[in-house]
Amino acid sequence: MDNPDILTNVRVVLSHTTHPGNIGAAARAMKTMGLESLVLVTPGSFPDPKADMMACGAEDVLRKAIVCGSVDEALRGTVFVAAMTARLRDISHEVLTPREAMPLLAQLAAKNPVALLFGTEMSGLTNEEMGKSHIQVRIPANPQYSSLNLAAAVQVACYELSVAMGYAGLDLPENDIEPARQEEVERMFVHLEQALTQIGFFRTKAQNKLMQKLRRLYARARLEQEEVNILRGILSAATAYNARLRQSGETGKNRAGECGVQGDKGRY
Protein backbone atom coordinates (compact mmCIF):
# COMPACT_ATOMS: atom_id res chain seq x y z
CA MET A 1 0.00 0.00 0.00
CA ASP A 2 1.41 3.32 -1.04
CA ASN A 3 -0.35 5.73 1.26
CA PRO A 4 0.00 4.65 4.87
CA ASP A 5 -1.29 8.01 6.09
CA ILE A 6 -4.53 7.54 4.24
CA LEU A 7 -4.95 4.09 5.74
CA THR A 8 -4.43 5.23 9.32
CA ASN A 9 -6.84 8.10 8.76
CA VAL A 10 -9.73 5.79 7.96
CA ARG A 11 -11.60 4.65 11.04
CA VAL A 12 -14.07 1.77 10.88
CA VAL A 13 -16.74 2.43 13.52
CA LEU A 14 -19.03 -0.46 14.45
CA SER A 15 -21.95 0.71 16.54
CA HIS A 16 -23.69 -1.66 18.95
CA THR A 17 -22.47 -4.84 17.28
CA THR A 18 -24.36 -7.76 18.82
CA HIS A 19 -22.19 -10.74 17.85
CA PRO A 20 -18.49 -10.72 18.80
CA GLY A 21 -17.79 -13.06 15.87
CA ASN A 22 -18.79 -10.27 13.52
CA ILE A 23 -16.31 -7.93 15.19
CA GLY A 24 -13.53 -10.44 14.63
CA ALA A 25 -14.57 -11.05 11.03
CA ALA A 26 -14.76 -7.29 10.44
CA ALA A 27 -11.22 -6.89 11.83
CA ARG A 28 -10.00 -9.55 9.42
CA ALA A 29 -11.82 -7.91 6.50
CA MET A 30 -10.23 -4.55 7.39
CA LYS A 31 -6.74 -5.93 7.69
CA THR A 32 -6.88 -7.70 4.33
CA MET A 33 -7.50 -4.28 2.82
CA GLY A 34 -4.78 -2.57 4.85
CA LEU A 35 -7.02 -0.86 7.42
CA GLU A 36 -6.29 -1.12 11.12
CA SER A 37 -8.20 1.54 13.01
CA LEU A 38 -11.26 -0.12 14.56
CA VAL A 39 -13.61 1.70 16.94
CA LEU A 40 -16.44 -0.08 18.73
CA VAL A 41 -19.41 1.72 20.21
CA THR A 42 -20.89 -0.25 23.15
CA PRO A 43 -20.31 -3.70 21.61
CA GLY A 44 -22.43 -6.59 22.88
CA SER A 45 -19.37 -8.45 24.07
CA PHE A 46 -15.76 -7.37 23.67
CA PRO A 47 -13.12 -8.65 24.07
CA ASP A 48 -14.50 -12.11 23.39
CA PRO A 49 -12.91 -15.42 22.31
CA LYS A 50 -15.36 -15.60 19.39
CA ALA A 51 -14.02 -12.31 18.06
CA ASP A 52 -10.45 -13.63 18.29
CA MET A 53 -11.42 -16.84 16.53
CA MET A 54 -13.00 -15.02 13.60
CA ALA A 55 -10.15 -12.49 13.38
CA CYS A 56 -7.92 -15.35 12.32
CA GLY A 57 -4.61 -13.51 12.09
CA ALA A 58 -6.03 -10.02 12.56
CA GLU A 59 -6.04 -10.16 16.36
CA ASP A 60 -3.69 -7.16 16.40
CA VAL A 61 -6.53 -5.05 14.98
CA LEU A 62 -8.75 -6.24 17.84
CA ARG A 63 -6.05 -5.51 20.44
CA LYS A 64 -5.73 -1.95 19.18
CA ALA A 65 -9.51 -1.45 18.88
CA ILE A 66 -10.94 1.46 20.85
CA VAL A 67 -14.19 0.92 22.75
CA CYS A 68 -16.39 3.99 23.15
CA GLY A 69 -19.58 4.73 25.02
CA SER A 70 -21.11 6.91 22.33
CA VAL A 71 -21.01 7.53 18.61
CA ASP A 72 -19.91 11.10 19.26
CA GLU A 73 -16.88 9.81 21.10
CA ALA A 74 -16.14 7.37 18.27
CA LEU A 75 -16.34 10.07 15.63
CA ARG A 76 -14.35 12.70 17.54
CA GLY A 77 -11.76 14.31 15.32
CA THR A 78 -13.19 13.05 12.05
CA VAL A 79 -14.06 15.48 9.30
CA PHE A 80 -16.24 13.16 7.25
CA VAL A 81 -18.52 10.27 8.11
CA ALA A 82 -19.94 7.77 5.62
CA ALA A 83 -22.92 5.86 7.01
CA MET A 84 -23.10 2.36 5.56
CA THR A 85 -26.72 1.45 5.14
CA ALA A 86 -28.75 -1.29 3.50
CA ARG A 87 -31.99 0.58 3.64
CA LEU A 88 -33.17 3.80 2.16
CA ARG A 89 -34.84 5.59 4.97
CA ASP A 90 -33.71 9.01 4.43
CA ILE A 91 -33.98 10.10 0.87
CA SER A 92 -32.76 13.60 1.39
CA HIS A 93 -29.36 12.29 2.42
CA GLU A 94 -27.03 11.86 -0.46
CA VAL A 95 -26.90 8.11 -1.20
CA LEU A 96 -23.85 6.88 -3.03
CA THR A 97 -22.59 3.46 -4.05
CA PRO A 98 -19.25 2.38 -2.56
CA ARG A 99 -17.66 2.94 -5.94
CA GLU A 100 -18.84 6.52 -5.99
CA ALA A 101 -18.11 7.24 -2.35
CA MET A 102 -14.72 5.70 -1.70
CA PRO A 103 -12.62 7.94 -3.96
CA LEU A 104 -14.05 10.88 -2.01
CA LEU A 105 -13.20 9.23 1.32
CA ALA A 106 -9.72 8.38 0.13
CA GLN A 107 -9.17 11.96 -0.95
CA LEU A 108 -10.34 13.40 2.37
CA ALA A 109 -8.38 10.81 4.36
CA ALA A 110 -5.19 12.04 2.75
CA LYS A 111 -5.28 14.92 5.21
CA ASN A 112 -7.79 14.24 7.96
CA PRO A 113 -9.49 11.43 9.86
CA VAL A 114 -12.65 10.03 8.27
CA ALA A 115 -15.01 7.28 9.37
CA LEU A 116 -16.98 4.43 7.90
CA LEU A 117 -19.92 3.97 10.26
CA PHE A 118 -21.74 0.63 10.49
CA GLY A 119 -24.88 0.04 12.56
CA THR A 120 -26.05 -2.95 14.51
CA GLU A 121 -26.67 -6.25 12.72
CA MET A 122 -30.44 -6.36 12.90
CA SER A 123 -31.57 -2.81 12.43
CA GLY A 124 -28.59 -0.87 11.12
CA LEU A 125 -27.95 2.72 12.06
CA THR A 126 -30.30 4.80 14.15
CA ASN A 127 -31.64 8.09 12.87
CA GLU A 128 -29.42 9.83 15.38
CA GLU A 129 -26.36 8.06 13.99
CA MET A 130 -27.44 8.86 10.44
CA GLY A 131 -27.75 12.47 11.49
CA LYS A 132 -24.06 12.59 12.29
CA SER A 133 -22.99 11.34 8.88
CA HIS A 134 -22.33 13.26 5.70
CA ILE A 135 -23.32 10.66 3.15
CA GLN A 136 -25.10 7.35 3.06
CA VAL A 137 -23.30 4.58 1.25
CA ARG A 138 -25.39 1.70 0.04
CA ILE A 139 -23.97 -1.46 -1.46
CA PRO A 140 -26.16 -2.26 -4.47
CA ALA A 141 -27.84 -5.55 -3.68
CA ASN A 142 -30.59 -7.98 -4.56
CA PRO A 143 -33.82 -6.09 -3.85
CA GLN A 144 -35.37 -9.33 -2.59
CA TYR A 145 -32.50 -10.02 -0.20
CA SER A 146 -30.26 -7.10 0.46
CA SER A 147 -29.00 -8.02 3.90
CA LEU A 148 -25.22 -8.43 3.75
CA ASN A 149 -23.55 -9.85 6.81
CA LEU A 150 -21.88 -7.03 8.77
CA ALA A 151 -18.34 -8.28 8.12
CA ALA A 152 -19.20 -8.84 4.45
CA ALA A 153 -20.32 -5.23 4.19
CA VAL A 154 -17.09 -4.14 5.91
CA GLN A 155 -15.19 -6.25 3.37
CA VAL A 156 -16.88 -4.68 0.36
CA ALA A 157 -16.51 -1.15 1.72
CA CYS A 158 -12.83 -1.62 2.60
CA TYR A 159 -12.19 -3.34 -0.71
CA GLU A 160 -13.63 -0.42 -2.64
CA LEU A 161 -11.70 2.01 -0.48
CA SER A 162 -8.50 0.11 -1.07
CA VAL A 163 -9.10 0.08 -4.83
CA ALA A 164 -9.88 3.80 -4.70
CA MET A 165 -6.65 4.43 -2.81
CA GLY A 166 -4.76 2.82 -5.62
CA TYR A 167 -5.70 5.86 -7.61
CA ALA A 168 -6.08 8.40 -4.87
CA GLY A 169 -2.96 10.27 -4.00
CA LEU A 170 -1.87 10.41 -7.60
CA ASP A 171 -3.86 13.46 -8.49
CA LEU A 172 -5.01 14.87 -5.21
CA PRO A 173 -5.83 18.50 -5.75
CA GLU A 174 -4.14 20.87 -3.37
CA ASN A 175 -6.56 22.90 -1.37
CA ASP A 176 -6.27 24.77 1.90
CA ILE A 177 -9.78 24.08 3.07
CA GLU A 178 -9.91 23.03 6.67
CA PRO A 179 -12.92 20.76 7.12
CA ALA A 180 -14.75 21.09 10.43
CA ARG A 181 -14.22 18.35 12.96
CA GLN A 182 -17.19 16.35 14.08
CA GLU A 183 -17.18 17.70 17.64
CA GLU A 184 -17.15 21.30 16.39
CA VAL A 185 -20.16 20.60 14.22
CA GLU A 186 -21.94 18.95 17.16
CA ARG A 187 -21.27 22.03 19.29
CA MET A 188 -22.71 24.18 16.54
CA PHE A 189 -25.91 22.11 16.52
CA VAL A 190 -26.23 22.45 20.31
CA HIS A 191 -25.80 26.20 19.92
CA LEU A 192 -28.30 26.32 17.05
CA GLU A 193 -30.92 24.32 18.95
CA GLN A 194 -30.56 26.59 21.98
CA ALA A 195 -30.94 29.71 19.87
CA LEU A 196 -33.96 28.33 18.03
CA THR A 197 -35.57 27.36 21.33
CA GLN A 198 -34.96 30.83 22.68
CA ILE A 199 -36.71 32.55 19.81
CA GLY A 200 -39.65 30.16 20.09
CA PHE A 201 -39.05 28.54 16.71
CA PHE A 202 -40.03 25.10 17.90
CA ARG A 203 -43.22 26.19 19.61
CA THR A 204 -45.47 25.02 16.81
CA LYS A 205 -43.12 22.52 15.20
CA ALA A 206 -41.63 19.06 15.69
CA GLN A 207 -38.26 19.90 17.21
CA ASN A 208 -36.44 16.62 16.57
CA LYS A 209 -37.64 16.31 13.02
CA LEU A 210 -36.61 19.87 12.23
CA MET A 211 -33.19 19.43 13.81
CA GLN A 212 -32.73 16.30 11.71
CA LYS A 213 -33.59 18.19 8.57
CA LEU A 214 -31.12 20.93 9.48
CA ARG A 215 -28.47 18.30 10.18
CA ARG A 216 -28.99 16.80 6.75
CA LEU A 217 -28.71 20.16 5.08
CA TYR A 218 -25.39 20.96 6.74
CA ALA A 219 -24.13 17.40 6.31
CA ARG A 220 -24.56 17.73 2.58
CA ALA A 221 -22.62 20.98 2.62
CA ARG A 222 -19.69 19.31 4.45
CA LEU A 223 -18.94 22.35 6.56
CA GLU A 224 -15.53 23.89 6.76
CA GLN A 225 -14.22 25.08 10.11
CA GLU A 226 -14.46 28.70 8.98
CA GLU A 227 -18.12 28.19 8.10
CA VAL A 228 -18.86 26.67 11.49
CA ASN A 229 -17.27 29.77 12.99
CA ILE A 230 -19.43 32.05 10.84
CA LEU A 231 -22.63 30.19 11.71
CA ARG A 232 -21.78 30.23 15.41
CA GLY A 233 -20.89 33.90 15.08
CA ILE A 234 -24.39 34.54 13.72
CA LEU A 235 -25.94 32.63 16.62
CA SER A 236 -23.85 34.57 19.13
CA ALA A 237 -24.75 37.86 17.51
CA ALA A 238 -28.45 36.97 17.59
CA THR A 239 -28.29 35.95 21.25
CA ALA A 240 -26.37 39.09 22.19
CA TYR A 241 -28.85 41.25 20.31
CA ASN A 242 -31.75 39.62 22.13
CA ALA A 243 -30.02 40.17 25.45
CA ARG A 244 -29.58 43.85 24.64
CA LEU A 245 -33.23 44.15 23.64
CA ARG A 246 -34.28 42.47 26.84
CA GLN A 247 -32.02 44.72 28.87
CA SER A 248 -33.26 47.86 27.23
CA GLY A 249 -36.82 46.64 27.92
CA GLU A 250 -35.94 46.34 31.57
CA THR A 251 -34.18 49.66 31.90
CA GLY A 252 -36.46 51.39 29.42
CA LYS A 253 -33.51 53.50 28.34
CA ASN A 254 -33.24 52.90 24.65
CA ARG A 255 -33.67 50.31 22.00
CA ALA A 256 -31.00 47.78 21.33
CA GLY A 257 -30.85 48.56 17.64
CA GLU A 258 -29.75 52.07 18.50
CA CYS A 259 -27.65 51.46 21.56
CA GLY A 260 -23.94 51.71 21.57
CA VAL A 261 -23.22 48.31 23.03
CA GLN A 262 -20.70 46.41 20.99
CA GLY A 263 -22.03 43.11 19.76
CA ASP A 264 -20.55 39.82 20.80
CA LYS A 265 -17.70 39.36 18.39
CA GLY A 266 -18.45 35.69 18.49
CA ARG A 267 -16.06 33.14 17.25
CA TYR A 268 -15.60 34.71 13.90
Place this chain on the structure above:
Amino acid sequence: MDNPDILTNVRVVLSHTTHPGNIGAAARAMKTMGLESLVLVTPGSFPDPKADMMACGAEDVLRKAIVCGSVDEALRGTVFVAAMTARLRDISHEVLTPREAMPLLAQLAAKNPVALLFGTEMSGLTNEEMGKSHIQVRIPANPQYSSLNLAAAVQVACYELSVAMGYAGLDLPENDIEPARQEEVERMFVHLEQALTQIGFFRTKAQNKLMQKLRRLYARARLEQEEVNILRGILSAATAYNARLRQSGETGKNRAGECGVQGDKGRY
Protein backbone atom coordinates in the same frame (compact mmCIF):
# COMPACT_ATOMS: atom_id res chain seq x y z
CA MET B 1 -32.75 -7.74 -11.81
CA ASP B 2 -32.92 -7.41 -15.55
CA ASN B 3 -30.88 -10.39 -16.62
CA PRO B 4 -32.04 -13.50 -14.82
CA ASP B 5 -30.32 -15.68 -17.43
CA ILE B 6 -26.95 -14.22 -16.56
CA LEU B 7 -27.54 -14.84 -12.90
CA THR B 8 -28.55 -18.47 -13.31
CA ASN B 9 -25.63 -18.99 -15.66
CA VAL B 10 -23.08 -18.07 -13.00
CA ARG B 11 -22.18 -20.99 -10.79
CA VAL B 12 -20.25 -20.55 -7.56
CA VAL B 13 -18.15 -23.67 -7.00
CA LEU B 14 -16.66 -24.20 -3.54
CA SER B 15 -14.08 -26.98 -3.53
CA HIS B 16 -13.34 -28.95 -0.36
CA THR B 17 -14.70 -26.35 2.02
CA THR B 18 -13.75 -27.34 5.56
CA HIS B 19 -16.12 -25.25 7.68
CA PRO B 20 -19.88 -25.55 7.06
CA GLY B 21 -20.32 -22.04 8.48
CA ASN B 22 -18.36 -20.72 5.51
CA ILE B 23 -20.72 -22.48 3.11
CA GLY B 24 -23.69 -20.82 4.76
CA ALA B 25 -22.00 -17.41 4.77
CA ALA B 26 -21.05 -17.87 1.10
CA ALA B 27 -24.68 -18.69 0.24
CA ARG B 28 -25.75 -15.49 1.98
CA ALA B 29 -23.09 -13.46 0.14
CA MET B 30 -24.24 -14.91 -3.20
CA LYS B 31 -27.89 -14.23 -2.60
CA THR B 32 -27.31 -10.61 -1.62
CA MET B 33 -25.79 -10.16 -5.08
CA GLY B 34 -28.57 -12.05 -6.86
CA LEU B 35 -26.69 -15.35 -7.40
CA GLU B 36 -28.29 -18.65 -6.47
CA SER B 37 -26.41 -21.48 -8.14
CA LEU B 38 -24.09 -23.06 -5.56
CA VAL B 39 -22.05 -26.20 -6.24
CA LEU B 40 -20.04 -27.93 -3.51
CA VAL B 41 -17.16 -30.30 -4.22
CA THR B 42 -16.75 -32.84 -1.37
CA PRO B 43 -17.57 -30.38 1.44
CA GLY B 44 -16.32 -31.16 4.95
CA SER B 45 -19.84 -31.29 6.29
CA PHE B 46 -23.03 -30.60 4.38
CA PRO B 47 -25.86 -30.16 5.09
CA ASP B 48 -25.00 -28.83 8.50
CA PRO B 49 -26.86 -26.65 11.04
CA LYS B 50 -23.88 -24.27 11.13
CA ALA B 51 -24.32 -23.65 7.41
CA ASP B 52 -28.01 -22.91 7.92
CA MET B 53 -27.23 -20.57 10.78
CA MET B 54 -24.74 -18.54 8.75
CA ALA B 55 -27.01 -18.50 5.68
CA CYS B 56 -29.41 -16.34 7.66
CA GLY B 57 -32.24 -16.06 5.13
CA ALA B 58 -30.38 -17.67 2.22
CA GLU B 59 -31.21 -21.24 3.21
CA ASP B 60 -32.96 -21.66 -0.14
CA VAL B 61 -29.56 -21.38 -1.84
CA LEU B 62 -28.28 -24.16 0.43
CA ARG B 63 -31.35 -26.34 -0.29
CA LYS B 64 -30.76 -26.02 -4.02
CA ALA B 65 -26.98 -26.52 -3.72
CA ILE B 66 -25.53 -29.42 -5.72
CA VAL B 67 -22.93 -31.62 -4.06
CA CYS B 68 -20.34 -33.18 -6.38
CA GLY B 69 -17.55 -35.69 -5.92
CA SER B 70 -15.11 -33.94 -8.26
CA VAL B 71 -14.28 -30.56 -9.71
CA ASP B 72 -14.86 -31.95 -13.20
CA GLU B 73 -18.40 -32.83 -12.26
CA ALA B 74 -18.92 -29.40 -10.72
CA LEU B 75 -17.69 -27.61 -13.84
CA ARG B 76 -19.58 -29.74 -16.36
CA GLY B 77 -21.38 -27.62 -18.93
CA THR B 78 -19.47 -24.42 -18.20
CA VAL B 79 -17.66 -22.55 -20.98
CA PHE B 80 -15.45 -20.45 -18.74
CA VAL B 81 -13.94 -20.87 -15.29
CA ALA B 82 -12.44 -18.10 -13.18
CA ALA B 83 -10.21 -19.42 -10.39
CA MET B 84 -10.32 -17.19 -7.35
CA THR B 85 -6.92 -17.12 -5.73
CA ALA B 86 -5.09 -15.19 -3.07
CA ARG B 87 -1.66 -16.33 -4.13
CA LEU B 88 0.31 -16.00 -7.30
CA ARG B 89 1.53 -19.49 -7.98
CA ASP B 90 1.17 -19.78 -11.63
CA ILE B 91 2.47 -16.84 -13.52
CA SER B 92 1.66 -18.41 -16.87
CA HIS B 93 -1.99 -17.94 -16.07
CA GLU B 94 -3.55 -14.64 -16.78
CA VAL B 95 -4.17 -12.93 -13.45
CA LEU B 96 -6.90 -10.33 -13.37
CA THR B 97 -8.46 -8.25 -10.65
CA PRO B 98 -12.18 -8.81 -10.02
CA ARG B 99 -12.87 -5.47 -11.63
CA GLU B 100 -11.13 -6.58 -14.80
CA ALA B 101 -12.51 -10.10 -14.83
CA MET B 102 -16.18 -9.72 -13.97
CA PRO B 103 -17.31 -7.82 -17.07
CA LEU B 104 -15.88 -10.69 -19.10
CA LEU B 105 -17.72 -13.26 -17.00
CA ALA B 106 -20.95 -11.31 -17.23
CA GLN B 107 -20.62 -11.14 -21.00
CA LEU B 108 -20.00 -14.86 -21.35
CA ALA B 109 -22.75 -15.73 -18.88
CA ALA B 110 -25.27 -13.96 -21.09
CA LYS B 111 -25.20 -17.04 -23.30
CA ASN B 112 -23.54 -19.91 -21.46
CA PRO B 113 -22.81 -21.26 -17.98
CA VAL B 114 -19.64 -19.96 -16.32
CA ALA B 115 -18.08 -20.70 -12.93
CA LEU B 116 -16.34 -18.90 -10.12
CA LEU B 117 -14.12 -21.52 -8.50
CA PHE B 118 -12.99 -21.17 -4.87
CA GLY B 119 -10.51 -23.51 -3.16
CA THR B 120 -10.33 -24.79 0.38
CA GLU B 121 -9.90 -22.34 3.25
CA MET B 122 -6.33 -23.14 4.21
CA SER B 123 -4.52 -23.81 0.97
CA GLY B 124 -6.77 -22.52 -1.79
CA LEU B 125 -7.00 -24.26 -5.13
CA THR B 126 -4.82 -27.22 -6.10
CA ASN B 127 -2.71 -27.08 -9.22
CA GLU B 128 -5.11 -29.54 -10.81
CA GLU B 129 -8.05 -27.25 -10.12
CA MET B 130 -6.09 -24.27 -11.42
CA GLY B 131 -5.42 -26.24 -14.58
CA LYS B 132 -9.13 -26.43 -15.29
CA SER B 133 -9.65 -22.68 -15.12
CA HIS B 134 -9.30 -20.03 -17.81
CA ILE B 135 -8.18 -17.11 -15.73
CA GLN B 136 -6.99 -16.45 -12.21
CA VAL B 137 -8.78 -13.70 -10.37
CA ARG B 138 -6.99 -12.16 -7.45
CA ILE B 139 -8.55 -9.67 -5.08
CA PRO B 140 -5.94 -6.95 -4.48
CA ALA B 141 -5.06 -7.14 -0.80
CA ASN B 142 -2.62 -6.15 1.91
CA PRO B 143 0.65 -7.88 0.99
CA GLN B 144 1.28 -8.49 4.71
CA TYR B 145 -2.10 -10.11 5.24
CA SER B 146 -3.91 -11.11 2.11
CA SER B 147 -6.05 -13.91 3.45
CA LEU B 148 -9.70 -13.02 2.97
CA ASN B 149 -12.22 -15.25 4.65
CA LEU B 150 -13.78 -17.58 2.04
CA ALA B 151 -17.24 -16.03 2.30
CA ALA B 152 -15.70 -12.55 2.22
CA ALA B 153 -13.95 -13.45 -1.05
CA VAL B 154 -17.25 -14.80 -2.42
CA GLN B 155 -18.87 -11.52 -1.38
CA VAL B 156 -16.30 -9.36 -3.17
CA ALA B 157 -16.36 -11.51 -6.33
CA CYS B 158 -20.17 -11.58 -6.50
CA TYR B 159 -20.33 -7.90 -5.72
CA GLU B 160 -18.02 -7.08 -8.63
CA LEU B 161 -19.96 -9.42 -10.89
CA SER B 162 -23.22 -7.79 -9.89
CA VAL B 163 -21.80 -4.32 -10.52
CA ALA B 164 -20.46 -5.52 -13.88
CA MET B 165 -23.90 -6.83 -14.76
CA GLY B 166 -25.19 -3.33 -14.35
CA TYR B 167 -27.34 -3.78 -11.32
CA ALA B 168 -25.76 -0.90 -9.53
CA GLY B 169 -28.33 1.75 -9.06
CA LEU B 170 -31.14 -0.19 -10.73
CA ASP B 171 -33.15 -0.48 -7.59
CA LEU B 172 -32.53 3.04 -6.43
CA PRO B 173 -35.89 4.43 -5.50
CA GLU B 174 -37.51 7.38 -7.10
CA ASN B 175 -37.05 10.27 -4.80
CA ASP B 176 -39.34 13.20 -4.67
CA ILE B 177 -36.87 15.82 -3.58
CA GLU B 178 -37.85 19.19 -4.86
CA PRO B 179 -34.77 21.30 -5.42
CA ALA B 180 -35.16 24.97 -4.59
CA ARG B 181 -35.54 27.34 -7.48
CA GLN B 182 -32.91 29.98 -7.91
CA GLU B 183 -35.30 32.86 -7.18
CA GLU B 184 -36.40 31.22 -3.92
CA VAL B 185 -32.79 30.88 -2.83
CA GLU B 186 -32.16 34.51 -3.75
CA ARG B 187 -35.14 35.61 -1.66
CA MET B 188 -33.74 33.60 1.22
CA PHE B 189 -30.41 35.42 0.94
CA VAL B 190 -32.15 38.80 0.92
CA HIS B 191 -34.07 37.74 4.03
CA LEU B 192 -30.88 36.43 5.68
CA GLU B 193 -28.93 39.61 4.96
CA GLN B 194 -31.73 41.75 6.41
CA ALA B 195 -31.90 39.65 9.56
CA LEU B 196 -28.12 39.70 10.00
CA THR B 197 -28.09 43.45 9.54
CA GLN B 198 -30.82 43.84 12.12
CA ILE B 199 -28.93 41.92 14.80
CA GLY B 200 -25.78 43.88 14.11
CA PHE B 201 -23.84 40.92 12.78
CA PHE B 202 -22.07 42.93 10.10
CA ARG B 203 -21.08 45.80 12.33
CA THR B 204 -17.52 44.60 12.72
CA LYS B 205 -17.27 42.42 9.65
CA ALA B 206 -16.98 42.62 5.90
CA GLN B 207 -20.59 42.23 4.82
CA ASN B 208 -20.08 41.28 1.19
CA LYS B 209 -17.35 38.81 1.92
CA LEU B 210 -19.39 37.11 4.61
CA MET B 211 -22.47 36.92 2.43
CA GLN B 212 -20.33 35.35 -0.27
CA LYS B 213 -19.06 32.74 2.15
CA LEU B 214 -22.61 31.93 3.24
CA ARG B 215 -23.67 31.69 -0.38
CA ARG B 216 -20.90 29.23 -1.07
CA LEU B 217 -21.89 27.09 1.92
CA TYR B 218 -25.53 26.84 0.85
CA ALA B 219 -24.58 26.38 -2.78
CA ARG B 220 -22.60 23.27 -1.86
CA ALA B 221 -25.58 21.91 0.03
CA ARG B 222 -27.78 22.24 -3.07
CA LEU B 223 -30.80 23.39 -1.10
CA GLU B 224 -34.18 21.76 -1.41
CA GLN B 225 -37.30 23.91 -1.40
CA GLU B 226 -38.32 22.51 1.99
CA GLU B 227 -34.96 23.53 3.43
CA VAL B 228 -35.31 27.05 2.06
CA ASN B 229 -38.70 27.15 3.80
CA ILE B 230 -37.16 25.98 7.08
CA LEU B 231 -34.34 28.54 6.92
CA ARG B 232 -36.76 31.33 6.12
CA GLY B 233 -38.99 30.09 8.93
CA ILE B 234 -36.06 30.51 11.31
CA LEU B 235 -35.40 34.02 10.05
CA SER B 236 -39.09 34.94 10.43
CA ALA B 237 -39.20 33.49 13.95
CA ALA B 238 -36.09 35.45 14.92
CA THR B 239 -37.49 38.68 13.51
CA ALA B 240 -40.85 38.14 15.22
CA TYR B 241 -39.13 37.39 18.51
CA ASN B 242 -37.09 40.56 18.25
CA ALA B 243 -40.23 42.55 17.49
CA ARG B 244 -41.90 41.15 20.59
CA LEU B 245 -38.88 41.98 22.70
CA ARG B 246 -38.84 45.50 21.35
CA GLN B 247 -42.54 45.92 21.94
CA SER B 248 -42.33 44.65 25.49
CA GLY B 249 -39.45 47.06 25.99
CA GLU B 250 -41.66 49.91 24.82
CA THR B 251 -44.72 49.00 26.82
CA GLY B 252 -42.70 47.70 29.73
CA LYS B 253 -45.38 45.09 30.30
CA ASN B 254 -43.55 41.84 30.10
CA ARG B 255 -40.74 40.08 28.37
CA ALA B 256 -41.19 38.53 25.00
CA GLY B 257 -39.88 35.21 26.14
CA GLU B 258 -42.79 35.02 28.53
CA CYS B 259 -45.51 36.74 26.53
CA GLY B 260 -48.39 34.91 24.98
CA VAL B 261 -47.96 36.22 21.46
CA GLN B 262 -47.91 33.44 18.90
CA GLY B 263 -44.76 33.44 16.83
CA ASP B 264 -44.83 34.05 13.14
CA LYS B 265 -45.52 30.66 11.70
CA GLY B 266 -43.25 31.61 8.86
CA ARG B 267 -43.27 29.79 5.61
CA TYR B 268 -42.72 26.40 7.14
